Amino acid sequence: MNNAVDPTTPVIALHGLTKRYGIGDAEHTVLDGVDLTIKKGEFIAIMGPSGCGKTTLLNILGLLDRSNGGDYKLNGKSVDSLSSAAHARIRSDQVGFVFQNFNLVPRLNVIENVALPLTYRGVRKTKRLQAASKMLATFHLSEREYYMPWQLSGGQTQRVAIARALVNDPSIVLADEPTGNLDSRSSHVIMEELSDIHKRGNTIIMVTHNPSLTTYASRVITMLDGRIDTDTKDPRAPINQIDTTKRRLDSHSEPTKTEEKAKKVSKKSTKTKSKSTRKGTKK
Amino acid sequence: MRLLLLNHIENAVESLRSNRTRTGLTTLGVTIGIASITMILALSGGATKIVTNQVEELGGNIAVVRPGETKPPNQIENITSPQSNAYATSTLTERDVDTIRGVPNVQAVAPLMVVSGSVRSGDQSPAASTVVATTPDLQTIVNFPIRDGQFIDTTTNIDTAVVGSQLSVDLFGTDSSIGKTFQIRGKTFTVIGILKPLNKPINYNNVDFDHAAIINLESGKSFNQGIAQLQQIDVKATETDKLPGVISTMRQTFDKTHNGEADTTILSGEDLSRPTSQYFYAIAATMTAVAAISLFVGGIGIMNIMLVSVAERTREIGIRKALGASNGHITFQFLIESLAMSIGGGISGYILGYLFAFTLSRSLLTFDPLFSWEIAAVTLGVSAVVGTLFGLYPAIRASRKDPIEALRQYH
């Protein structure tokens, strides 16, 4: 990207990252000493039960929130040492954020929403709108360019939010359940797009509840109660997919049919994790 | 920083348009304030221009001496406050007239003494009349157009008078009144000349000669225990480029003859043209107060609405920050919005101010308001300052919002 970083330095390095909310008796720890190293070009899927701190982690990674303890190095630099202007610069130049609740600007129409990140990179209006229009076309939203956010269906809103996150060609994509509202076909359209960005050498961190989508990832992390439970990259913690899924079933709502079906696929794929499996799932 | 001016302007206009009523009401304060300023400047400019034209017509070789301390020219105080010594005894005497006569390159000197007291003929006593006592030299300087008869001179009887055309009509019901008599403070005067209608109520002599009776200085003094109380001395230099020399010589001489006391003011050119009538001061002072108050109230209105707008759009601020907006971008976005409001108010105020100025000048005054780029620049500048001053705090407050806190805001 724009700053030449030693390829061996991890893009993201977390050390004992903690996040607590509330004070005194009401205090509760949401992230409890997260250690995580992410190299450039990884495609990471984060799974875990609701409320385990996935969104909180992504917010901290995207420099929207600050941790209470531990260390976060982005491109080898501790983020605490950077000014808020530098944070804004990083968000503008390197990060693409897909929010769990979409966060479209209600006053702006679809194309303006998608073009918004380019505004803060100083791209001229016509160029901005062209890029936004192209991005919307990849997500089959060309006919909705001039709709207002409240005129869209849930799935369309989600696709607009993704288009907006990807429009400035970010080197780090943070996607919080990007396919939460979508049918499997639309989900795969989006996953294809993310794979494409991944293939261009960018880093993707995606939260998902859908195990079938982990086939696109190069690494799967499961979280539990503010900690990293399993990590396919970590040899000391072998994956135990059934175990985590079971826990999810215990504490939360029943998985949908698609999830049930996908479970089998994901089990297989996380073991082999080869390109051929991925192609197999797509068809 | 990438400033994105155009984008912010578009954004501001869009946001203001979606709240038309609110925007309109908010800008009203600024509109009224700017309208008052425009009116003051246009009318004072217009009045100044008449006098400037008169002075230029005369060849630009006129200076006047007035009693009272020298005020630094070009200050707003000069326009807005009445002369501080309006009721004090004049510091100008006949001796000063003689002194000026002795200055080289002076062609003519005329003292002006405004006599208080009513003018009367039979049961007619026009209220708006003025009596001016002077010397025949005034005609050399002002060059009044005479309709009938002659100007006062040294050879005729001292109890003669020249009357303005309107005064003649008011007193005698006709403008051919040669030989008729009237009373000033009970003393009888004979009309020996009538001026043509001048229609110049504003001039550097501060006398509306259409409504004036001009008498000899000697007669004037007799109303004041033989002492000349001079409001002004008109001085005419032989040539335009001799005038600065004449003025500096006069200054030096006055310094000596007035014992070093700075109790006289010598005006020429631009300074001379500045309007001095009390009537004008009253309007200008009121308008200035209205302008100041309404600009302040308007500014507070803008600040208030901007704070509401920032609160309403907290979530949007969070989204924008998450997408890469810096604090500067957010500050600028909101500042542009308050500036759009204040400048919008400024423009409508400018138009409204000229509408008022024209209405006033058509109905009450005898001159047109002045159009100049300076007035446009001043009003624009003032409204921009108001917008910045009162918009800065809400804008900074918006930019300081923590992105994640802002994103958590629900509506």
Ligand SMILES: Nc1ncnc2c1ncn2[C@@H]1O[C@H](COP(=O)(O)OP(=O)(O)OP(=O)(O)O)[C@@H](O)[C@H]1O
């Ligand atoms: N501002 C806050 N104040 C207090 N607690 C908070 C706040 N934000 C999040 N939490 C708590 O932190 C925990 C983790 O929240 P988070 O949003 O990270 O969960 P998640 O893993 O993304 O869940 P989900 O899968 O449902 O999106 C939750 O228990 C939540 O109640």
Ligand SMILES: [Mg+2]
């Ligand atoms: Mg979440």
